[in-house]
Amino acid sequence: MKKKIITYFLTVSILISAIFFAGGCQSSCAKNKNLTTYDITATLDGNTLTATQTVDFYNGYDTTFTELKFNLFGNAFRKGAKYNPIANEHLSQAYYDGQNFGGMEILSVSSNETPLNFNVGGQDLTLLTVELSKEVFPNERYLLTINYTLNLAKVVARTGVNKSTINLGNFYPILCAYDTGVGFYECLYYAIGDPFYSDCANYNVTLSADSEYVFAHSGALSKEEINGNVKTVEFSLQNARSVAVVLSKKFNVEKRLVDGVEISYYHYNDANPKLSLDTAEKSIRYFNQTFGAYPYSTYSVVETAFVQGGMEYPALVMISDNLEEKAYQEVIVHETAHQWWQTAVGNNEIEYGFLDEGLAEYSVVLFYENHPEYGYTRQTLIDSSNKSYKVFCSVYDQIFGNLNTKMLRPLNEFSGEFEYVNMAYIKPCIMYDTLRTTVGEQTFFSALKKYYEKYKFINATPYDLVGTFEKAGADTNGYFESFFSGKAIL
Ligand SMILES: [Zn+2]
Missing domain, CATH: 2.60.40.1730 (tricorn interacting facor f3 domain)
Incomplete structure (x- = not known):
């Protein structure tokens, strides 16, 4: 599912937060008008x-x-x-x-x-x-x-x-x-x-x-x-x-035009729908500016019953109806980021789940860093990620005794959500943040923009991501590989 997410930024308990998570091709979606039509x-x-x-x-x-x-x-x-x-x-x-x-x-x-x-x-x-x-x-x-x-x-x-x-x-x-x-x-x-x-x-x-x-x-x-x-x-x-559809007899609907995109919020249980719609608007604006233009003319944020935080589909995201107020905002930002990382730039989500999830999750860090009104800073978020990851390693090693920190492995090789959240969400956040510090702001953001532009509407692999950073002037092949393979010691 795309799905899923969580509130590890929001809670002290790493174990609890890790239960949640959000959940997205490598072949080629032709980047032209010759497409299959349903x-x-x-x-x-x-x-x-x-x-x-x-x-x-x-x-x-x-x-x-x-x-x-x-x-x-x-x-x-x-x-x-x-x-x-x-x-x-x-x-x-x-x-x-x-x-x-x-x-x-x-x-x-x-x-x-x-x-x-x-x-x-x-x-x-x-x-x-x-x-x-x-x-x-x-x-x-x-x-x-x-x-x-x-x-x-x-x-x-x-x-x-x-x-x-x-x-x-x-x-x-x-x-x-x-x-x-x-x-x-x-x-x-x-x-x-x-x-x-x-x-x-x-x-x-x-x-x-x-x-x-x-x-x-x-x-x-x-x-x-x-x-x-x-x-x-x-x-x-x-x-x-x-494409996806959600039907309800309970929906209240509010719409807003943002950067030429019609954003609709369908809700029935959200105690602060204005804040949620504001967050959707700010997310679209920020990611437009940071990664490149949102690819569609409409965007529907839809509250649904859901056992995890949310789920992304092209031009529509599902948001769980049983979240705390802060979690609503975090999930909306994460799922909106998936419109760039998964919906536009696709990937095989079974083989490379961390590719879209990690970018979506680090996009949440970038969003909060640039929107101080939500009360987070880059440092506190990354500190929280580091802390969560270290606790995971410690707990997992003690319980199972065979800690596997490879990010690059298919879904069926993860023991459960706890391990998957740490490898596909939390660890990539640490990876991108350290990378950003190492290569500098200009190279980092330039590479993400080029990655989006080059692979929009097609499917990327982790090696395409690495190649894009290399072309942007960053000698990062060994760095990425150490995370993919689990050799990086954090
Ligand atoms: Zn996700």
Whole structure:
């Protein structure tokens, strides 16, 4: 999940703070107009979404395709799933009405009304493979239609129904990211971190549901109409690695135009919504100025039930509805930073979770450093990070006796959230802050701007980040490697 976060800046107890955390491609999302386009028409009836999805696949790769593969994240919530989408420590809170299951069923796949062979398989029945009716060569397009249903579990999660909202994150079959020489990347729904990886595409979505719902969604609204007790909303988002929607009958909505971006805050439990909207505005302004322009025309900050701090999607972030006031602000800044680090500059979040999380978390430090009204300084924040990290090392070593401080490892190689938060959030903060002091302000910020500009709408690797700093004039290869490999002693 993108997810998650925490309040380690805010609490003295490192252990408690480390429980939370926030939770984001390496293949190429083409940086041009030739992108795959999804047209999704869906109706939500009760807890079931019924959808027709047209995928106008654009082959922007150096490969000829005879099949396409899609991740089916909705099927991770089915009974019998091998990978539990909810971490053990959150099970009781997430399954508020007892253990509950959902699932996704692919009804048909066709191309120009000709049925195509398909298979739902992979390592955990979360992978749809479609046999194409012809070879699709580089720069060619192929149109296919998928009919499916998504049954939503009663679960507080990215995808599910809870007491306050219906969360539609990762709700549709999404093309696996394609890495040249590797192939389509199957995402397994690990409970730790955000197990996602996708290439950018264009989206047009038409969603119908009970007219009493307020729809919070990624992208720009193009149409909204009510017929009887059914509301239909149409929206679109270009050059995005996913889209998400949150529905609620409780939402209050406030909007503000900031640097040409329409910011919307959907809330129902936040005791100080003005402060939260102010924080969203300040975040957009600050990151625009510091990293480069926000990539979309709209930004929705959406309060939802959520067991972690928050979760990022392109042009929409989910913010947990049970946070302390200061934590609301921290999560909003962190999730907003993900619009630069994960949404725009993508990465494989399973293999390189620290890449977007670490940058988002250090962006929070930069934000607070430049907004003293929130009561933090760079020094106190980094001191807190150092203290947290040292406690982690000490506790972990004593309990498990085999401390592993490698940042660069896949999600399934972390023992739990405590270790992941320290390696993907806290340690990268220390890494970036020391790097900044070493290479100087100008080189540091110049490199981040170049990284954003070069990898915006495509997927980066840790080595792309290192290469960008090297090109900016910083001899940092050994420095980064020592953190990636765990050899750096803090
Ligand atoms: Zn995050």
